[in-house]
Amino acid sequence: MEKGINEAVLSRSGLTGGDALRLKEYAKSGKSLCQGVVLDAVNYALATSEVNASMGLIVATPTAGSSGVLPGCLLAAGRHLENSRQQMVSALFNAGGIGYVIANNATISGAAGGCQAEIGAAAAMAASAVVELAGGSPEQSAHAAAIALKNLLGLVCDPVAGLVEVPCVKRNSMGAAASIVAADMALAGITSVIPCDEVIEAMYKIGTMLPSCLRETSLAGLATTPTGQELNRKINNKDKK
Amino acid sequence: MRYNSIFDIIGPIMVGPSSSHTAGAARIGKTARDIFGRQPTNAEITLYGSFAQTYRGHGTDLALVGGILNLHADDEDMVNSFQLARDRGVEIIFKIVPEESDYHPNTARVRLSDSEGSLEAVGISLGGGKITMTEIEGFKISLSGDSPTLLVFHHDRYGAVARVAQALACKEINIGHMEVARKSRGDQALMVIETDQDLTNEIIEDVKQIDHVYSVALLTP
Missing domain, CATH: 3.30.70.260 (ACT domain)
Structure with a gap:
C-alpha cells in the first residue's frame, strides 16, 4: 500500500496504475470534498489494488481482487482514531470473522457470485472492523456489515480483457468509501432492517441467479462495451507478440 | 465448511493479481517441483479451462514457472520468472487447451524432466490460493499440500x-x-x-x- 501511494505503480497491461498517487496529490491541495478518513480509505484501497494489479505483494482479504478495501479502511480509520496495533489486529480478526461467515454460507468468489461476493464481502468485513475500531458493539458491527453488503448486492463481475484491473481497482476504492459510511451509520445507532445473516443469504441467492456472462467471464457488462472490446483487442495482440 | 480458519479469509500473503490464478498456480508449480525433488531442465505446462482463457492477464504462466523455480506465492520475483528460467537454463513450453473439457476450470498439467528422469503432475486451483493435486505420474490422488x-x-x-x-x-x-x-x-x-x-x-x-x-x-x- 505504501508503495502504491508513494510511487506510480503501473500494471503490466498499462490499464491501471498511478491513480493513488494522483489522489494523494489532490488531497494535499485541500480542495477535496471528502477529505479525512473517507478520502484516506479510498486512497489506500486504490494503492493496494494497483499494487495487486502489478503482481506486487498483497494479502488476499478475502480475495486478491478485493484486497484493497479492508486494509484501506483499517489503516485510515485506525490512524484517525489513534488505535493501538493490538486494536488493529483485533479488528482484523473481526473482519476475518465476517468474511468466514460469508465464505462458508455464501461465496467470496467472483466466478461464483459476481463482484458482490468479492467487493461486497470485503466491504462488509471492513465496515464491521471499523465499528470495532471506533468502540462500537458487536451488534453494531453486524449492522454495519449488513448495510455495506446491501448497498453492493447484485454487483456483477465484468472485468475488461479478463484482467483484475478495470473496474476492479476503482471498485475497491468505492467499496472502501461505502464501508466507512456504513460504519458511521451503524455507530449512529441506525440498524439494518434485514438482519446481516439474511443479507448474506440474499447475496448468495442473487449470485446463483446471475448469468455466467456476468461472473468473471468477460462476456458482458463493461468488458463488452466498445471501449472494453477495443482494449481487449489491443492487450491480446500485444501479448501475442 | 469450505473455509476452516480465519487465515483462509485474511490471506494468503501473495503477489497479485488473483488468488486462484496466481497464488494457486504458483503452489501447483512448486508442489510439482517438490515432488520431482530438484530443479528440472525442462518443463512442459498444459493449461485447461479458465487457466487457458485468462492465463496471461493473471500472470498464471509466470506463477507456474515461478513455482517450478521454487518461488513461494509471496515472492516478488514472480513477475521475472521467465527471465529467471532462462538464467537457470530451464526450458519452458506452454500448451493451451482452451476447449471445453472434463477438467476443473482451473487445471494445470506440469511435466518436469532432466537427464535423470521425469515427473508428471496435475493440479487444480480451488480459489483463495488453495489447491488440490489430482494426479501424480498417472495415479489419481487428492493432495492439498497443507500438511507435511x-x-x-x-x-x-x-x-x-x-x-x-x-x-x-x-x-x-x-x-x-x-x-x-x-x-x-x-x-x-x-x-x-x-x-x-x-x-x-x-x-x-x-x-x-x-x-x-x-x-x-x-x-x-
Missing part, C-alpha cells in the same frame, strides 16, 4: 503399507490422512501420507530402505 506429506512410490505387495506406517510410528509420527493408489493389482502404486508432525530426512531414508519402495518424496507446507 510423504509420497511413497512402491510396488503393490503385501506388507509395504504396514512397514511404512511402522517406520513412521517408530518416530512418533501420526498419520492424519492416507490414501493408496495403484495402476493395477501387483503393479506400481503410490502412498500419499499426510502427517501431523514434521518429517525429517532420517525418516525419509528409513522409508527408502523398506522392501518394494522405489522412490520417496517429501512435501512440506
Whole structure:
C-alpha cells in the first residue's frame, strides 16, 4: 500500500496504475470534498489494488481482487482514531470473522457470485472492523456489515480483457468509501432492517441467479462495451507478440 | 465448511493479481517441483479451462514457472520468472487447451524432466490460493499440500503399507490422512501420507530402505 501511494505503480497491461498517487496529490491541495478518513480509505484501497494489479505483494482479504478495501479502511480509520496495533489486529480478526461467515454460507468468489461476493464481502468485513475500531458493539458491527453488503448486492463481475484491473481497482476504492459510511451509520445507532445473516443469504441467492456472462467471464457488462472490446483487442495482440 | 480458519479469509500473503490464478498456480508449480525433488531442465505446462482463457492477464504462466523455480506465492520475483528460467537454463513450453473439457476450470498439467528422469503432475486451483493435486505420474490422488506429506512410490505387495506406517510410528509420527493408489493389482502404486508432525530426512531414508519402495518424496507446507 505504501508503495502504491508513494510511487506510480503501473500494471503490466498499462490499464491501471498511478491513480493513488494522483489522489494523494489532490488531497494535499485541500480542495477535496471528502477529505479525512473517507478520502484516506479510498486512497489506500486504490494503492493496494494497483499494487495487486502489478503482481506486487498483497494479502488476499478475502480475495486478491478485493484486497484493497479492508486494509484501506483499517489503516485510515485506525490512524484517525489513534488505535493501538493490538486494536488493529483485533479488528482484523473481526473482519476475518465476517468474511468466514460469508465464505462458508455464501461465496467470496467472483466466478461464483459476481463482484458482490468479492467487493461486497470485503466491504462488509471492513465496515464491521471499523465499528470495532471506533468502540462500537458487536451488534453494531453486524449492522454495519449488513448495510455495506446491501448497498453492493447484485454487483456483477465484468472485468475488461479478463484482467483484475478495470473496474476492479476503482471498485475497491468505492467499496472502501461505502464501508466507512456504513460504519458511521451503524455507530449512529441506525440498524439494518434485514438482519446481516439474511443479507448474506440474499447475496448468495442473487449470485446463483446471475448469468455466467456476468461472473468473471468477460462476456458482458463493461468488458463488452466498445471501449472494453477495443482494449481487449489491443492487450491480446500485444501479448501475442 | 469450505473455509476452516480465519487465515483462509485474511490471506494468503501473495503477489497479485488473483488468488486462484496466481497464488494457486504458483503452489501447483512448486508442489510439482517438490515432488520431482530438484530443479528440472525442462518443463512442459498444459493449461485447461479458465487457466487457458485468462492465463496471461493473471500472470498464471509466470506463477507456474515461478513455482517450478521454487518461488513461494509471496515472492516478488514472480513477475521475472521467465527471465529467471532462462538464467537457470530451464526450458519452458506452454500448451493451451482452451476447449471445453472434463477438467476443473482451473487445471494445470506440469511435466518436469532432466537427464535423470521425469515427473508428471496435475493440479487444480480451488480459489483463495488453495489447491488440490489430482494426479501424480498417472495415479489419481487428492493432495492439498497443507500438511507435511510423504509420497511413497512402491510396488503393490503385501506388507509395504504396514512397514511404512511402522517406520513412521517408530518416530512418533501420526498419520492424519492416507490414501493408496495403484495402476493395477501387483503393479506400481503410490502412498500419499499426510502427517501431523514434521518429517525429517532420517525418516525419509528409513522409508527408502523398506522392501518394494522405489522412490520417496517429501512435501512440506
